[in-house]
Amino acid sequence: MVHSFLIHSLLPGTCRVFYSITFCGDSKANGQVDDRSDRKEKLLAIAQRVQSEYSFKRVTQRGELYDELSAASAGYGLNMEGGAFRSLRGEPFEKEKVILWLGRDNTGFALISDIHENRMLAENTLRLLCKFLQPQIKNMSQGTEPILLVDHIASMVNRFLPNGQLLFLNQRIIRQFEKEMEILLQT
Numbered sequence: 001m002v003h004s005f006l007i008h009s010l011l012p013g014t015c016r017v018f019y020s021i022t023f024c025g026d027s028k029a030n031g032q033v034d035d036r037s038d039r040k041e042k043l044l045a046i047a048q049r050v051q052s053e054y055s056f057k058r059v060t061q062r063g064e065l066y067d068e069l070s071a072a073s074a075g076y077g078l079n080m081e082g083g084a085f086r087s088l089r090g091e092p093f094e095k096e097k098v099i100l101w102l103g104r105d106n107t108g109f110a111l112i113s114d115i116h117e118n119r120m121l122a123e124n125t126l127r128l129l130c131k132f133l134q135p136q137i138k139n140m141s142q143g144t145e146p147i148l149l150v151d152h153i154a155s156m157v158n159r160f161l162p163n164g165q166l167l168f169l170n171q172r173i174i175r176q177f178e179k180e181m182e183i184l185l186q187t
Helices: 036-060 064-074 119-141 146-160 171-186
Strands: 002-009 017-022 081-087 097-104 107-114
Touching (some): 002 036, 002 119, 017 036, 017 146, 036 081, 036 097, 036 107, 081 119, 097 119, 107 119, 119 146, 146 171
Antiparallel strands (some): 002 017, 002 107, 081 097
């Protein structure tokens, strides 16, 4: 089960969460579900850690070979930095979670899932989401109506992660999703 999905900034400095959705709440020891401010703090902590890992990865991977590979893969839309890490129990969630992330330019995408979730499937889903959300994120800087943008992002996320469940997708289903997304974006 996917716990949360978030889109956030990656540039050094203050980390901002642009969009987040939580599919299941984190239960506390006394049985109460965390409130909205606790969730926001936890997701911001994850976004800050992803921002830190992204910056570290960019600094350590500078080199001639890396630049050549980035330039070669840019034509295919594959030049996204990525990684995964495990959050320890209590930091920031009550249970251990796996965080998969991808980043490009100033935008980071993070998928927070349970420890036993299929990581390859989660990574493929995250890559698909990034592929379809990139044009929407670019529109954010061009002054597109923010309410419509959030609705479009929410509908895409809910299409690929219905109620936080990862879906096994083949090429035929992905093409069908692409057609549905085009129709959705035209309205």
